[in-house]
Amino acid sequence: MTVASTLPQAIALHQQGELQKADSLYALILNEDPNHLQTLCLSGSIAQHLGDFSKAAQLFTRAYQLNPNQAMICLQLGICYSNLNEFEIANQLYRQASLLNPNQIEPVVNLANNLTKQNQFQEAYSLYKKALLIDPQSSVTHYNIGSMFLKSMKPHEAKEWLKKSLDLQASNASAWNSLGVALTDLGELDEALKAYKRAIECEPDLEEPLFNSHTVLIDLGDHQAAIAALENVSALNPANPTYAFFLGMLQEHFGNHEAGSKILQSLGSNVKVKAELESWEYLKSQAQSGKLIGSNTKTIELALAQAKLEGLVLEFGVYNGKSIRNIAGLVKGEVHGFDSFEGIPENWNDEPSGSYSANGVLPEVPNNVILHQGWFEDTLPEFLKENSGPIRFMNIDCDLYSSTKTIFDLLGPQIISGTVIVFDEFIGYKSWKEDEFKAFQEAVHQYQWRYEILSFSFATKQVAVKILQSA
Numbered sequence: 001m002t003v004a005s006t007l008p009q010a011i012a013l014h015q016q017g018e019l020q021k022a023d024s025l026y027a028l029i030l031n032e033d034p035n036h037l038q039t040l041c042l043s044g045s046i047a048q049h050l051g052d053f054s055k056a057a058q059l060f061t062r063a064y065q066l067n068p069n070q071a072m073i074c075l076q077l078g079i080c081y082s083n084l085n086e087f088e089i090a091n092q093l094y095r096q097a098s099l100l101n102p103n104q105i106e107p108v109v110n111l112a113n114n115l116t117k118q119n120q121f122q123e124a125y126s127l128y129k130k131a132l133l134i135d136p137q138s139s140v141t142h143y144n145i146g147s148m149f150l151k152s153m154k155p156h157e158a159k160e161w162l163k164k165s166l167d168l169q170a171s172n173a174s175a176w177n178s179l180g181v182a183l184t185d186l187g188e189l190d191e192a193l194k195a196y197k198r199a200i201e202c203e204p205d206l207e208e209p210l211f212n213s214h215t216v217l218i219d220l221g222d223h224q225a226a227i228a229a230l231e232n233v234s235a236l237n238p239a240n241p242t243y244a245f246f247l248g249m250l251q252e253h254f255g256n257h258e259a260g261s262k263i264l265q266s267l268g269s270n271v272k273v274k275a276e277l278e279s280w281e282y283l284k285s286q287a288q289s290g291k292l293i294g295s296n297t298k299t300i301e302l303a304l305a306q307a308k309l310e311g312l313v314l315e316f317g318v319y320n321g322k323s324i325r326n327i328a329g330l331v332k333g334e335v336h337g338f339d340s341f342e343g344i345p346e347n348w349n350d351e352p353s354g355s356y357s358a359n360g361v362l363p364e365v366p367n368n369v370i371l372h373q374g375w376f377e378d379t380l381p382e383f384l385k386e387n388s389g390p391i392r393f394m395n396i397d398c399d400l401y402s403s404t405k406t407i408f409d410l411l412g413p414q415i416i417s418g419t420v421i422v423f424d425e426f427i428g429y430k431s432w433k434e435d436e437f438k439a440f441q442e443a444v445h446q447y448q449w450r451y452e453i454l455s456f457s458f459a460t461k462q463v464a465v466k467i468l469q470s471a
Helices: 003-015 019-032 037-049 053-066 071-083 087-100 105-117 121-134 139-151 155-168 173-185 189-202 207-219 223-236 241-253 257-266 271-285 296-306 322-330 376-386 401-414 436-447
Strands: 312-316 335-339 369-373 391-396 420-423 450-456 463-469
Touching (some): 003 037, 071 087, 071 105, 087 105, 121 139, 155 173, 173 189, 173 296, 207 223, 241 271, 296 420, 322 391, 335 376, 376 401
Parallel strands (some): 391 420
16 A cells, blocks of 8 residues: 555545545555554544544544644644633634635634633624625624624623624524524514514424524413424424423413423433422422513513512622613613623633623613612621611522622612512523522521512513512
């Protein structure tokens, strides 16, 4: 065997899609010449295509050691490490690739994508804009910018960038789906449903817009269409227990108990939806399980409509300000937001301490919002010196038991009959009984509250409650 005769044959097989046969010949070449640069790269590309990024990283690492100044090799090795979630290594390689070839857009966009995953939004945005200087008509870059703004909870900005992406490429189903998410967050439900339908038209087998559309249909009051959307997505992926749970829960909630119970009973031993099933049993055990809601925006809107007291309006866990901007637009008086803006103070489920950090940067908020930066145990006592009256409304989005307990320990006496509380993480995730739910139940016992559930949402994990009586 000679490399000169075998390599063209392997490349021909590669081009014809005969990847296993091509890779076998590449392996023979590398046995003869372990440092054959082209073969290392070609074999690495097959490993990438097959999803074996560990093998691909090994091959491209050998190529990189032979020629560290080739932008393509840096890029491909960066892609490998990105898929292995080794973001810092990948980022260094993308930066090197950009230095070696400043006119190549892919390493710039890939680096920005990684930084978005790492919540480093400002640097990511700067890089995306750099990518647009290279190719102003890149629909993918516009889409990625929209996705970044969605992740950073800025749906207004996401909407504009996603629309620009679709102006450039109207067949992008993922962009239509993301636009639907942004419009849902903005409360533009009719337009959101249109966006999800466009996504489904572009790619009928894409599960996400079908699932997402059911949340909008719930809020629009079209319960049968919501059930039909879940039936369709369940048919696409019958092995997905989450889809089955949502379908069974909706059917039970909207009166088709026999069909719903049959589905939910079939999931009884499935650990993947254990939390959802237990949460649903808790909700059904209440005198009133509340109104089923599909979106965060609708939950806040309904809860505030039920908060008729004169009193304080508070949010705990502001982050990038999406929900507090929504709240501020629905009330006439002051809204007080409490957050360290440094992320959660301890590990929570799969999130390390510091997750959801705004890096100490306060978000832009309306004029009627007053932000209190710091840990709750530090800022609340000072706040209460001047604000000892009853609480009209609270939005609790702090995830942790400890943080939620601090809120109730300090504010419990000001929570009275008529106070409405929205919990952002209350049901349907693995530690739900140990977090906001647990802190609330302890407060219910401590202060002898009775309460009713106003609404719940498995899509958003939110529950809104109203205190009916306080000791």
